[in-house]
Amino acid sequence: MLRRDLLLALRRRSDVATTLFFFLIVSSLFPLGIGPEAAVLSSIAPGVLWVAALLAGMISLSRLFAADFADGSLEQMLLAPQPLALLVLAKILAHWIVCGLPVVLLAPLIGLQYALPNDALLVLVLSLLLGTPALSLIGAIGAALTLGVRGSGLLVALLVLPLYIPVLIFGAGAVAASQHGMSAQAHLSLLAACSLLSLVLAPLATAAALRISVE
Amino acid sequence: MKINWFKYSSPQTFYPLAGKMIPWFALLAAGFMVAGLYISFAIAPTDFQQGEAYRIIFVHVPAAWMSMVIYVVMAAWAGLGLALNARLSAMMAQALAPTGAIFTLLALVTGSLWGKPMWGAWWVWDARLTSELILLFLYLGFMALQSSIDDPRRADRAGALLALVGVVNVPIIYFSVKWWNTLHQGSSINMGAAPKMAATMLLGMLLMALAFWMYTIAVALMRVRCIMLERERTADWVKELSVKEPSGVR
Numbered sequence: 001m002l003r004r005d006l007l008l009a010l011r012r013r014s015d016v017a018t019t020l021f022f023f024l025i026v027s028s029l030f031p032l033g034i035g036p037e038a039a040v041l042s043s044i045a046p047g048v049l050w051v052a053a054l055l056a057g058m059i060s061l062s063r064l065f066a067a068d069f070a071d072g073s074l075e076q077m078l079l080a081p082q083p084l085a086l087l088v089l090a091k092i093l094a095h096w097i098v099c100g101l102p103v104v105l106l107a108p109l110i111g112l113q114y115a116l117p118n119d120a121l122l123v124l125v126l127s128l129l130l131g132t133p134a135l136s137l138i139g140a141i142g143a144a145l146t147l148g149v150r151g152s153g154l155l156v157a158l159l160v161l162p163l164y165i166p167v168l169i170f171g172a173g174a175v176a177a178s179q180h181g182m183s184a185q186a187h188l189s190l191l192a193a194c195s196l197l198s199l200v201l202a203p204l205a206t207a208a209a210l211r212i213s214v215e
Numbered sequence: 216m217k218i219n220w221f222k223y224s225s226p227q228t229f230y231p232l233a234g235k236m237i238p239w240f241a242l243l244a245a246g247f248m249v250a251g252l253y254i255s256f257a258i259a260p261t262d263f264q265q266g267e268a269y270r271i272i273f274v275h276v277p278a279a280w281m282s283m284v285i286y287v288v289m290a291a292w293a294g295l296g297l298a299l300n301a302r303l304s305a306m307m308a309q310a311l312a313p314t315g316a317i318f319t320l321l322a323l324v325t326g327s328l329w330g331k332p333m334w335g336a337w338w339v340w341d342a343r344l345t346s347e348l349i350l351l352f353l354y355l356g357f358m359a360l361q362s363s364i365d366d367p368r369r370a371d372r373a374g375a376l377l378a379l380v381g382v383v384n385v386p387i388i389y390f391s392v393k394w395w396n397t398l399h400q401g402s403s404i405n406m407g408a409a410p411k412m413a414a415t416m417l418l419g420m421l422l423m424a425l426a427f428w429m430y431t432i433a434v435a436l437m438r439v440r441c442i443m444l445e446r447e448r449t450a451d452w453v454k455e456l457s458v459k460e461p462s463g464v465r
Contacts, residue, residue: 141380145373149363158359159377162352165345205380212372 005094045114046175144209244429251422285315293375305371
């Protein structure tokens with residue numbers, strides 16, 4: 001399942017690139033709007049980069065189930081003998097590898113543009129690495145709920161963004177803490193807790209949502 | 216005496232019952248409201264630190280309580296509807312959502328009106344304010360999801376799932392005071408500890424909270440009656456009703 005989704009993503013490379021470019025463009029817009037002073041930029045960097053990562057992850061959510069829903073393979077998954085939550089988890093993991101991981105890898109580069117010091121960069125990558133899986137997991141619930149609904153793109157934003165807020169707070173908080181010379185460990189632990197909690201609950205909720213949406 | 220609770224779980228039997236209950240709850244709401252407002256504005260002493268401005272607490276705190284309680288109740292109805300596949304539960308959840316959103320908005324607005332003279336700012340990015348705002352977003356998301364799905368059965372179940380997911384947020388609101396304690400004062404009423412305010416103030420606040428409860432029940436029942444008629448418009452009992460009382464809902 002994981003291999004299939006990854007292969008599909010590889011065949012349509014432009015999809016991956018769009019997410020990445022979106023992240024790049026959004027985070028490059030802020031310096032243009034605010035001005036190039038390094039001090040200002042580095043103080044807003046944690047929040048801006050996290051929000052950009054949030055939006056990039058959200059934009060790609062609609063693709064998570066839509067294609068499978070359109071060609072009917074989603075119904076096959078619902079009927080498959082394997083537990084649906086497990087299949088969903090594989091799909092979410094594939095989504096994270098395709099959309100989340102590139103953002104994590106690209107983030108330090110943009111962090112440099114924002115004049116972040118080295119240890120803050122490290123914390124940024126670490127926090128994104130811990131936090132973005134939660135984004136994919138929580139987002140999957142929203143994507144499954146809005147499957148085949150009119151205006152689903154906007155609706156998904158309305159449903160999912162409020163649920164993203166704790167992840168944003170802890171993620172950006174971790175980077176800000178390390179910028180101010182404090183330990184980021186508390187934030188990172190809470191972030192990991194968010195991810196683990198959503199790892200347990202989100203696949204089940206997503207599976208239930210899929211059953212509701214496809215009946 | 217044994218009461219058959221399931222008797223009223225069908226819209227047909229619940230509709231007249233709700234119609235009978237509405238005036239009572241509305242009356243109670245009005246009564247508690249008058250008493251609560253009288254106590255809070257005429258009897259309760261002036262706060263020695265905050266002066267008269269603190270009196271907004273009598274609307275602000277009960278509204279904030281209601282906003283959270285309604286969300287939990289709504290999620291409970293939604294969960295019940297999802298588990299037992301009961302139509303009426305889902306309708307109740309749908310009927311509660313707008314009232315909850317209004318109370319959330321009321322809590323935010325009164326909070327900012329109170330914050331201006333006390334903290335010198337309309338809005339502060341404090342954890343409790345922020346989570347109340349998130350709660351408003353959750354209500355709006357619930358309503359938006361329900362209204363954008365055409366099939367009511369699917370809308371009910373999708374909304375129920377969303378409400379259950381969102382209910383995780385309500386304890387975060389409640390404990391956020393302890394987690395990120397910043398500018399917002401800690402809650403004034405603690406279970407176990409003696410309240411840190413004058414008894415009349417507490418009484419006024421509790422009366423207002425009761426008034427809000429009654430108001431919520433009355434309004435939710437009214438709304439659920441409309442939803443019932445709309446959803447079951449093809450059912451026999453609705454047709455009979457419209458023949459019997461063509462003048463409309465009563």
